[in-house]
Amino acid sequence: EGPAVVSAANAALAAARAPLAWLLPAGAEADPLVERTLAEGLAARPYAGGAAPRTDPGAISGDPVRRAVWTLHRKGDWREDDHRSPLPGVMLRLDALDAAGRLDERFDTLHAALLDLSLRLRLAGRPLFRARDAMVPNPALAAPTLADRDLLTDKWSVGALRLLESLAVAQEPPGYRLDAGVRAGLRGER
Numbered sequence: 001e002g003p004a005v006v007s008a009a010n011a012a013l014a015a016a017r018a019p020l021a022w023l024l025p026a027g028a029e030a031d032p033l034v035e036r037t038l039a040e041g042l043a044a045r046p047y048a049g050g051a052a053p054r055t056d057p058g059a060i061s062g063d064p065v066r067r068a069v070w071t072l073h074r075k076g077d078w079r080e081d082d083h084r085s086p087l088p089g090v091m092l093r094l095d096a097l098d099a100a101g102r103l104d105e106r107f108d109t110l111h112a113a114l115l116d117l118s119l120r121l122r123l124a125g126r127p128l129f130r131a132r133d134a135m136v137p138n139p140a141l142a143a144p145t146l147a148d149r150d151l152l153t154d155k156w157s158v159g160a161l162r163l164l165e166s167l168a169v170a171q172e173p174p175g176y177r178l179d180a181g182v183r184a185g186l187r188g189e190r
Contacts, residue, residue: 005026041129049099075133083118090114096126101117107148112152
């Protein structure tokens with residue numbers, strides 16, 4: 001892992017010519033069944049920014065019969081990603097990336113960069129979905145570094161505080177901050 005991995009992922013996304021790009025972590029092999037399931041699900045959800053398969057809940061992916069039964073029982077069971085588990089790969093719409101931007105290359109791990117992208121996709125109105133009818137083995141992804149966690153906090157917590165402040169200011173009556181008493185209070189003089 002490292003910024004070079006995130007940069008390489010961005011380069012691969014920029015080189016993609018199809019409307020969908022399948023981004024897998026290093027060492028992972030593409031699974032045609034998972035790829036087809038994600039592409040079909042995205043075709044049915046044109047508003048979606050992308051989709052990720054579910055990680056294996058317990059050695060099912062190695063058994064083709066159990067995997068087929070699992071998939072059939074969950075056909076079409078897609079939910080907006082809740083960010084609780086790492087993305088074991090993701091199929092992205094390139095037009096959604098145009099709306100949300102590419103991966104942030106300041107992150108050290110692909111996991112953190114994908115989490116950030118997922119949040120930006122949601123803000124752009126193009127949410128990322130977790131497909132329960134597509135399953136892959138648990139990935140061996142590097143956990144976000146301390147620097148990644150700090151960057152995520154700075155990007156998303158500070159932004160939320162700014163939003164709350166702007167909403168509070170929008171509720172103020174006209175000329176509120178022009179009042180001498182209010183201005184003194186805002187400066188801490190009162």
